[in-house]
Each structure stands twice: as structure tokens, then as C-alpha cells.
Amino acid sequence: MPQEKPDLRNLREPKRFQRALTLLLMTLVLPGSAQIVAGSKRAGRWAWRVVAGLIAIVVFLVVLGLIWRSGTINFLARPGTLRLVQVLLILLAIGWAALFVDAYRIAQPLTLERNHRLITSILDGVLIFVVVGALVYASVIVNTQRDFVASVFGNGQKSKADKGRYNVLLMGGDSGADRIGTRPDSMTVASIDADTGRTVLIGLPRNLAKVPFPAGTAMAKQFPEGFKWKDCGSECLLNAVYTYAVNHKNLFPGDANPGETATMQAVEAVTGLKLNYYVLIDLAGFRDLLNAVGGITLDIGKRVPIGGGSSPIKGYIEAGKNQHLDGYHALWFARSRAESSDYERMARQKCVMSAMLNQLSPQTVLTKFQGIAAASKQVVKTNIPAGELGTFTDLALDAKKLPVSSFSAVPPLIHTGNPDFALIRTKVAEAITKSEQLDKGGSGGDGKTSSTPSSSKPTTSTTKKPTSGTTKKPTSSPTTPATGVDDVASICKA
Template sequence: MAAADREFSPASSIALTVGSALLWGVAHLATGRRRIGLTLLGSYALLVATILSMVTLVGSDLLTLAVQPGWLTALTFMLLAIAAAWTVVIVWSYVLVRPDSSHPGRRIATIVAAVLCGLVVVPTVYAARLASVSRDVVTSLFTPSSAPIIADDPWNGRPRVNFLLVGADSAPSRPGVRTDSMTVASVDVATGATTLLGLPRNLQNVPMPPGPARQRFPSGFTGEPPYTPGLLNEVFQYAEDYPEVVPGVRKGYRGPTLLKETVGGILGIRIHHYAMVDMAGFAQIIDAMGGVRITIKDPIVYGKYREGLLPSGTRKLSGEQALWYGRSRTDSDDYVRMGRQKCLLNAVAKQADPMTVLNSFESLANATKRAISTDLPQNLLPAMVELAQKIKDTRIRSLNFVPPLISTAYPDYEFIKRKVEQTLADRPVNKTATAPGSRPQSTPQQSPERPLTLDEACA
């Protein structure tokens, strides 16, 4: 009997079908279809070699490809094509070697073939879905840019890049958005060494950047008296409400533009990019992660009507609890809250490991799209991924400009600039002067406290 006409037992059929799923062409060779079998075998070898070459040659660049929409689109279609081709091979192989229809073991062989198809299709289609969702996140969050990026120098020769990280909050009783958390992450692009510079929301008499904003507030930002007290956290919404202070900038971008320039002027550095997190959306991100583990030093009252208590100790917080951990000022103040917010961000970053992200990828992606806005362009994302890898290997320092280091009512802005300069350069400096028109401080006349690492600050 010729191999092509041979009848196969259920055991042989199952073995050849499984073999063909693992090594294309096995069933075809077993049935004497050498040309097709060798073609399938060669195609399989080419596919495996291509995948191994990509992993070997691209290696560490895989993460950078994962934030490029073009590559993500190509990966989606490639995975779907592989799933379709693999399924065809399994079904084709089974048809060639399936037992006679009268054989009682045929149903088992058919079930095995169907399971094999599922084992191929489900993870491959899921991976394609992840690639598609990733592309949607990238295109939704990050704007396209026509400006070319130099591969060897994506940061255009800058030794440091500064990101303004904003936590925004709003309430039904308070129209607009208040940026109650403002931190600048200044990153050394060569080493990834990062210093977080925190500014309190209630900073007063904030100097405005040159142009219409300074013309309107020549002596510092005063808001809209008597309706608002004129604090730093009002600048964002003021720019959105009064387009003339940021001419030529469209709605939705006026607030970030003026806030970046204002914060940069306070610190004496240029702010290159910003990322703003809606605090309610941040709670959804934490829930999608399955919670975040935090060490609470002192009990924290939470809830609008003091309906809850977060006891001291190390525990896993839900999104709502984490939101109040970072938001609550009951029995504390703005400055304690600023420190907790940094600890919360640090904990989320550390606990968002690959398995956690993968297990809740789609819900995390949806929450991220709702919670985050940024001006980081798409073509800078690969460089940002590489920079993030460097940051992970360094100890992040944190310096908050809060009392007693400064007075929020009468800030010495020249001192703030000098302190930022010496902190980023790691040179000791003392405060020796007081800005004109400001009141003298009691404690900052001595050497200011050194920046703490986040691990020290959150211990």
C-alpha cells in the first residue's frame, strides 16, 4: 500500500498531527508528499530562524520597537498571519492522516487536532490583540511629530532632560482643573541619574514667563481676586480660561504650555516635556494593577466625610484608598501629602512588573488613556524607553521646596534657583541672600537639607 493511501490508526494520526504542529511537514512526508512536506519544513525553519534572528539581533531594542506604531501594526498582522498559517498546517496534516470515519478513535484524534489549533490560535491572537491595544495607546497618548530625531543623539545634545509631572484634581464644587501635585524629574541622559524637584501647590507671587502673562502679572501671579487666592496650582486653568496670556496655542495645550514655562522659570531650568495624571484616573490604574503595596507611617483619615482610616503598617491599597493616601490632608498638611504622593508614584513604578502589566494589560491600557495626557512626541518614545531603563538602575533623589526650606507665602525665588543648580551639580551651597521684597526665613539661612533618595524618604 502506498504511503498516500495508507490508513492510520488513531494513535498514529494523533502522533503525526502533533508532530506536524511542532514541525511543519511531518504528516506530509509520512504520506509520501515529499515536495510539499519539504516546502513546509523549509518554511517552518525560515520562520523560526527569522524569529530567533529578531530576538538575537534586536534584543534590547525590542522594547523600543514596542512603542512605535508602524512596528506594532506590522507585528499585529504578522502574528495573525502566523496563526492562520499554523492552523492551516495542523488541519491539513490531520486531514491527511485522520483515521477511517468508522474507527471509534477518530473522535479523539479530531479533538486533539482542535486542541492543537486552539493552542496555536489563542496565544497568537492574544499577542496580536496586545500589539493592537499598544498601538492604540501610543497613538492616543502621544502626538505625531514631523521633527526628525537623530538616532545617535535623540536629546539634541542636552546633558539633562526635564519632565514636569503633574497630578491634577477637580471636584464638582470647584470648576476647572487644579494642579495640586507638581514635580519636575530632571534626568541625566547619559547615566539616568534622576532628581525630583517638588513644588507646593500653594506657592504665591509666582513670577510669570516673559510675554503677555508677565505683562498681566508683572509682580507675580495673583489669580482672580477675590475669587481665587492666586496660587501656583491655578496657573494651568487660568491659561485655559484666558487664551490671550498664551497667544497662538490652542485649547487644551494652553494650560500645559504656561505651567511648563512658569515652573521652569521658578526652578531656573527649561522644562522640555510634561505628563499630567488625572488623580481619579490614577486610582483606576491602581485597581487595574490589583492594588499597590505601601508602607504607611502614620494612620491616615480618608474620605470626604472622614469615613475611613488607613492604619499604619505595610498593606495593599485599592485605587480609592491609594487616591486618599496621596490626597488626604486631614491631621497633616500639603507638604506631608507631597511626600506621600512621591512614595505612591515610586511604589506603582516598582510594582508594575511585566507579569502584573501582562495580566491586566487591556484594563491598564484603557485606564491609562483616560488618566494621562502628555506632549511627548511619538518619535521620541524609543529614546524614552532607553532612558527609562537607565533610570531603573539608579537611585532617584527627591527635594521638595517646602517650609522650612522656603516660605510659600514669601518665596525666595533666587534661592530656589541656586538650590536647584547646586543640587543638579552636586555642589554644596548655602542660602545667603533674600530676594528683594521677600521676608527673611528662619531656618533656611543654614545649609539646606540634602536631597533624599526616594527609598530613604519613603522608608
Template sequence: MDKRNHIDFLDAAELVHEFSSEKTRKFFRWTTVAPMVLTAILLLGLVYTTRAVISSNELAQQLGSTSVFEQLKHLATSGNRPLSGEDEGRINIMLLGIGGAQHQGGQLTDTIIIASIDPTGQKLGLFSIPRDLVVPIPGIGWQKINAANAYGTAANPETVGAGPALAKQTIENVTGLEIDYYIKLDFEGFTKMVDALGGIRVDVQVAFTDYEYPDENYGYEPVHFDAGWQNLTGSRALQYVRSRHGTNGQGTDFSRAARQQQILEALLVRTSALSTLLNPNKLLALSDIVGTHIETDMELWQLFRLYDIGKNIKRDAINQIVLSNSTEGLLAVDTNEEGTYLLRPRLGSSDFSEIQAAAQNLLGPQTVAITRKNQEKILRIVIQNGTLEEGLAAKTSKKLRSSFYRITQISNAQKRDYERTVMYKLSDQISEQDMQLIRQTLNANIAPSVPSFIQDLDADVLIIVGTDNPV
């Protein structure tokens, strides 16, 4: 596929995290997420094929007898090829929503969701990661997770998929999951999609005003919605789902997520309507939007295969987890020196073990016992104190404690006069990426070789802490 194609899945459900899947299903009353996600995937396939295969006149002739879906499905046959992750029992799709070129920080991800499908057990899980979570970004260091796509895009602006590739690496490290595919959508694509469908109809539950809605000049403008059924254009629909500071109880993440759910339901109704599927002009308009605003690494046959796998998922087989700093959440609020709001794992800045466990068990506790990606990648680290400050090695180890690393030994170095913290690579099990992440975390030097005075250690890396690394 030449042009990988971004629907702002719009922070999909930034709600209170419930670790138990049973409790989660009771807590989330919106049970049409699965068909909506799958409809979005089907829509991608439909408009891609429309764009690539059939002109407007040809499409109009073709629609006379056979259904659009059957025509396109025939064109996109998979030949019984499995999707990535299908044989292992779990397909993970990374959904990214960005502002786009017309917005400040347009490549920062406003939405990060992992959609996981169990093809055998017919289950769907949605795992939402807040954009303010601080994580190690490969080659960059510790940053908010929403910056990964932006860094990747900036480093390789001419390479399609460079941003999602770095976001994928980052999210895989944090969650322990292997990401099989991605879909990315921007705000403009969302608004154009709504407009191309002729608008959507939404029942606004309560009237509200948001006096702090961001305008196009990096300031604020008030937006207001009356209660009752409203016909929304693309721009109004975007305001409805993005509003964060509404009155009348509409200033919470819960209320925002509920509004997003309404919009997705309305989009589902519009995209699946015969008036859309049998209208060549609408299909071609949607295909133009897909080509410009949606990016994915999925091929057409993969989109239809995924739809076939997930189309019969039952409502009670859907589980949603949103990481949060609620009472039962897995995150804690923090700030940096400038007072910027941040989120970190509640167990410690680099301890993502609870997050990984939640991601692993998204489809049920028996789904995946160990991550496919990291089951043989638990790195063994020895930390030695190269100074006269007592306890420095033990204190330093706390910076590295996570399910990525196993601290196998903490001791004193033979010499105690190290001014700089230094790392020695002792095996081929540790990748250059992992070496760089540790180096950035500890502000350490990486030694070009292992000196003879270092004894054989049963470890992948040795870290000798210097006086430059006080804790």
C-alpha cells in the same frame, strides 16, 4: 500623536528642602524613585502601542513567543534620534497631577515635579514645586503656580496641551530651566489604573484616621487605615496618598510623601509583573485609561528612548529637592488680604534667584553653569522717579529684582509730574511676554512709542514711576 496624554504623581515628596545634594541623598531614604518614574514612562509607551497597533485577539496571539517589551520597542524605534535636551546633557520633564473633571478646581495642579535626567552622567533629579507658591503667570499676573494649567485650559479649552503649555512657560520662568516634555495625570486615572491592575498591596506602617478628608460634595469624610499589610483598591489608594490631616503622626508632608512612595513602589511591582505584561485584557484596560486620563507631548519612540537612557541609573545617583518654608528652605509664608495661605521666595516676592540656582544644581553643581533658556536673556532695566516722592524709584526696583532682570540705573526723570507709571520698550531683547509681566507687576501703561526726549539708554526697557505706584 493625536491625543496627548495625566498619574497623579501626587505631590511626590513634599519634604523639607535640603540644598546640598549629599545631604539630600542621606535625608531621603526612598531610593526606588528612578525606576518607578521610568516604569511609569515605559507603561505609557506600552499601553499606547497596545491601543494603537494591536487588537485584543492579535495581542493574545503575539504574546506567544516574543516578549511584549521587545515587540513594542521594535515598533517604537527612534532611529538614533536624540531627545530634546539630550545633546545639551539634561532632559527636563514636567510632571503634573490634577483633580480632573470630577473635582472642584479640577484643572488646578495638585502636584508639580520637574524630573531631570542626565543622559551621560546617569543621574536623576526630582524638583518639587509647592502649589501655593505665588509666581507671575504670563498673560495673567501674580497667582499661585497651581493655577497656570487651569488658566491655559480655560483660555483654549479645545486645544490639547494648552494648560501644560502655560504651566511650562510659568515654570520655565521661575526655575530658569527649559522644559522638554510634560506628562499630566488626573485622580480618576490614578484610581482606575490601580483597579485595572487588580489593586495593590501596601504595608501601612501605623494606623491613622483623617477626619478632614475631602469628600465629593466639597465637605469632609473620615478615612481610617489599620496598620499592617492592606489590599487597596483605587479609591482607597487615592485616600492613602492624599490624606493631609491624619492622626498618629500622619498629618505632615513628610508622612504623606512616605505614603506616596509606598504606593509608587506597589504600582511598580504590579506593572512590571508578568501577570500584567502577559495579560492582554489588563493591557487594553490600561490603554483605555491612558487615552482618557493621561496627557503627554511625548511620542512613542521618545518614551522608549527615555527609558533606555534612564534604566541603569543607580540609587545613589538620585537627588530630590522639595521647595519649602522650613528653616533651611528657600520659601517664606505669606498671606493675602483675604488671609489665604501663600508661599513666596524668601529673598523677596519676585526674586527667584535661589530657586533657579537650586533647580540648576539639581543634578550636581557642575551640571549646568547657566540655563539654556535664559543664558542670553538677562533684561536690563532703567527705573526713573517721575514724582516728587524721594526714593520711589529705588523702592519700586525691589519689586523687580530677580535673576530675570538687571536694574542698571535708578535715577530721577526729567519731568517729575507723572501720574501714571509708564514703560518704554527700548530694544528687541525684551519680549511682549516680559513687557506684560512687568506691566502687571507695576500696574503700568506701555507707551506705544519712544519719545525723542528720552536719551539713548543702554537698557531694554525704561520705567518711569508715577504717583499711582506708591510703595
């Protein structure tokens, strides 16, 4: 039989008012409890089943995340999963709002005095607004995440780690209004240990000449002696490979991204590494991404001009410790060439990448996710499939705990106009080997045994001074470019 509606007129006014407030707060703390106590027990039991089911799912995902973090992130990051979560949040908001309305009905507000009825009505409205608003906002964030994953990450083919490492080509493309097409003016390979996340950054100068291509590729057939032809000048450099491939799409039938493909092939031949994926970052939009995360903090050893080249210098980013840079200033710090060399610029870009890796916390991502996602859709292009998002998020979290080492193929070790590619490949292999030895507790390359990785300066020296001729002191001036560096922290100091 249906439950009879209790007559509250025999209760004193304070008791009726207290009961009304209690029913609303019970609905906030445990949805359905008001119905169990004073309303439809059937509706209350259904609400409890839903709550219990949601708690069980959350607990399961937490436990699964502790056991298998990357797999859990991969599952949660799938567009289909995110769409389901979005729908569930909206349904939960509607259901919870209905329970609040029903709890208000059960409280029989018409039996209350005018002021108490007004307070009860306002409280019920506020609770509905807060709870429903929070759930709807959560669904908007989930939808943003789904749109971000679908827009940036594709359904590309998954690439397995090569010799226990993921090698990702990071390209900074400068496609401003004053330029024809895109040229990746910044090229860095992030070689990531698939087990520990320990990362080696391998910097390649944009003006590297005569770059080879892997045997059997279309570019190798076109340029059997490396990327050069008669009187090509600046058009034969590494950063021009991208543009050449885009302008000769017939060499890459069926390939939607010939520029990225050709550049990856060239970098593979130069470094001797098998590249798994690429990430192309539009430097013009990089400013918005940095603003979205609140900027970065760096130690700056030398002031850096803002502007220069074809435009006048508008100011300087001054040297000093703990300099906080917004997107505008961080972008100029990374891209400025005035009063410096390409090699110093490469070092500054590594400082920015390292700072973002270390300073971008999960809390920042959660609180500023919509801005990050909106900026990233305009900034980032990659062939990393959505199914690998969890794998790289997991590795990034591990990498935050470890120092980043690097090698740069720059003068005086490497002559960019006539590079010794065999030497580059040797040095790349040495840098990776020394990085891996830090996790194995072996020799760091200096004859000493390392049982635990250093938190400040890993012993991963990847370049040596020339053994013949006059010994040159590494410097970051335009006339004597810097050599490769031991670790990124050592070049990001005031």
C-alpha cells in the same frame, strides 16, 4: 508528479492511530513537518520557510535589543509596526490552523476505529483552538498596545536632552464633578539623567505664589512681576496658572494645550530647568491604573485619613510596614489633606511614584497590559511623542536599579507666600549636581568620596536648616511643614 495518497489499511490499528497522533504533534512542534513526511512537500517547505523567517526576525530583534534597547523599543512601539505584527499574527493563526486540518487529512481518520477516530478529532480540535486562540489573543494585545500608543502618545516634536538630562513635568489633575475645570494639584519635575536614568524628583507646592514666567512669553508680558494681580487671593497660586491659561486661550494662538504650556513655562522659570515634556495624570482615574497593576506596597509611618475637608472622614490607612494598597487606598494616601499639610501630601505622592517605579515589573506589564492600557488612556495625557517611548522605557528600566533623590520647595526653607525663586533654582541645581556626582564617583556633597552609589540612601541632601534664628526641626505636621528631603526612601518608612 503529485504524491500518491498512501494506503494505511495494511497497517495495524495501533500503528495507524500512533501515526495520526504523531502527525498532529509534529504540526504543533514544527509546522509543515507532517506535510514533509507524509503530505505535500511543497506546502511543508513553504511552512518551514515562514518558520525560519520568523525565527530569524526574532533573533535579530533580540540581538538588536541587547545592542540598542531604546531604538528597538521605539521601532516595536510604532503604530505602523504594531499593525504589521497584528496582521502577521492573524495570518500565522490561519496558516497554522490550515496545517493542522491538513495533517488530520493526511492521517486518514476514516481508516481508524471509532474511538481512535474520536480521540484524533478531539486532539486536532483542541490543538487548533489552543494555537489559534493564543495567536489571536496575542494580536488583540498588540492592537491594544497600538491603540494605547496612538491615544496617549502623539506625533509631537521630539525634544533633546538639556545638559544631559530629560526634565519631565508630572502633574496630578483633580477634575472631579465638584470642581470647575482642571487644576494640577500635584506638580513634580522628574529630572532624569539621559545616560544612567538616575532621577531627581523636584516637588513644587500648589500654593506657590507670584510665580514668574520666562521672558518673552505671553504670560510674562501679562504678568511682568509674576503671577499676581490685585486682591486675587487663591487665584494667584501656581496651580491656578493652568486654569487661567485655559480661560485665556487668546494668549496662546494655535496652541491646543494652553494650560499645559503656561504651567510648563511657570515651572521652568521657578526651577531654572528646561522642560522637555509633560505628563498630566487625572487623579480621579489613577485608582483604575493602580488596580490594573495590582496595587502597590508601602511602608507607612503615619496613618492617613480617608476623606476629610468638605466630606467626613470615612476611615484611615493605618501605619505599618509593607502595607499593600489597592487603587482606592493608594489614591487616598496620595491625595489626602486632612490632619496634615500640603507638604506632607507632596512627600506621600513621591512615595507612590517611587513605589510604582520600583514595583512595576515587565512581567506585570505583560500579564496585565490590557487593563493598564485601558486605564492609562483615560488617565494619562502627555506630549511625549510615540517615537520617544523606547527612550523613556529604557531610562525607566535603568532608573529601577538606582535610588531616587528629591528636593521639595517647601517651608521653612521656602516661604510659599513670598518665595525666593533664586534660592529655589540654586537648590534645584545643587540637588541635580549631587545626584550626578554619585554616577561620577565624586563628592556627594558631604566631603566624602563616593565610588559606588548607595542602594538605600544617596547623599543628596538638598535642603538646609536656616542659619539664623531658632533652629526648626523638620516635621510633617500642618503647623510646621516638612523641608525638602534627601531621598524618597527616607520619607517612605514606617
